[in-house]
Amino acid sequence: MNPRRLATILVIAAAALLSAAMSLSAMTSGPRTADPGTAVTAPAAHHGAREAAVVFRYRFVRRCTLVPVRRAGKVVRRNGKVVKRRVCKRVRVRVRVVVPTPTTPTAQTTPTVATAPTVPTSPTTPGTTTAGTTTSGTTTAPVQGTITVREFSGPDGFALTLSASSVPAGTYTVTRKVEGGINHNLDVRPTGGAQVAFFGLAANTEDSQTIVLTPGQWTFRCTVPGHAAMLASLTVT
Numbered sequence: 210m211n212p213r214r215l216a217t218i219l220v221i222a223a224a225a226l227l228s229a230a231m232s233l234s235a236m237t238s239g240p241r242t243a244d245p246g247t248a249v250t251a252p253a254a255h256h257g258a259r260e261a262a263v264v265f266r267y268r269f270v271r272r273c274t275l276v277p278v279r280r281a282g283k284v285v286r287r288n289g290k291v292v293k294r295r296v297c298k299r300v301r302v303r304v305r306v307v308v309p310t311p312t313t314p315t316a317q318t319t320p321t322v323a324t325a326p327t328v329p330t331s332p333t334t335p336g337t338t339t340a341g342t343t344t345s346g347t348t349t350a351p352v353q354g355t356i357t358v359r360e361f362s363g364p365d366g367f368a369l370t371l372s373a374s375s376v377p378a379g380t381y382t383v384t385r386k387v388e389g390g391i392n393h394n395l396d397v398r399p400t401g402g403a404q405v406a407f408f409g410l411a412a413n414t415e416d417s418q419t420i421v422l423t424p425g426q427w428t429f430r431c432t433v434p435g436h437a438a439m440l441a442s443l444t445v446t
Contacts, residue, residue: 218324219248221434230411244340256311258302260310261307261308261309261310261311262307262308263307263308264305264306264308265303265304265305265306266304267301267303267304267370268301268304269299269301269302269304270299270300270302271289271297271298271299271300272297272298272300273296273297273298274295275294275296276293276295277291277292277293278291278292294392295410296392296410296411296412297312297409297410298414299408299411299415317340318431346434349423350379351380351409352382352419353376353377353379353380353381354376354381355372355381355382355383355384355417355429356372356373356376356381356382356383356443357371357372357384357386358370358371358384358385358386358395358429358441359386359388360385360386360387360393360395360431360439361387361388361389362386362388362389362391363443366438367393367436367438367439368438368439369429369431369439369440370441370443371429371441371443372437373443374442374443374444375443375446376422376444376445376446377444377445377446378423378446379421379422380421381420381421381422382418382419383406383417383418383419383420384415384416384417385415385416385417386414386415387411387412387413387415389412389413390413390414392410392411392412392433393410393412393423393436393439394407394408394410394431394433395408395429395430396430396431396432397427397428397429398427398428399423399425399426399427399428399434400426400427400428400442405420405421406418406420410433422443422445423445424445424446426442426443426445427443427445428440428441428443429441429442429443
């Protein structure tokens, strides 16, 4: 074999071995990737710094698609083109969120005076709060029940019904059921007040939202033009 060709082959082999060794070293010493759905904590840069935790949360988004319009089981065409309508649904998606985690700063040591007498510490009485310490927190109100809203086409036309006519004030899950292939939406608000919840256009679907009902009269209605008959009232005591 030509010595020059043999030297070239040896150089190429050595370069390949060096690249493989560097890749293996990076794989064994690099940071590990956390499984989806678990929190990942980043190391603190120094004392008193904040650590970051990666968590996955869910939120609702509105997604719309175009579907062909059908009449009597046939696709409607106009000037040779398929007529389409917009259909929107609320879907739940997973979102990656970075949450900073506060850390307790290192307490500073106060120098002790040798000549100062030691004062005994008085015992803490149960039920009292030590000065300088503050405890805070949030309380989530429990869901008191479910209110079902049906939107459908009845013998007399479009209709909207509620599973209850009167409920006590509190937090409720409002479940909207759209029966049939006609699109409806749902507007929820105190009578004469601002909108509290809104369900987008949908057909043959079921979705829900959690809202807080305050005392008074509440109105549930479909705001699609021509659907004025789809209106119901709820008394909250």
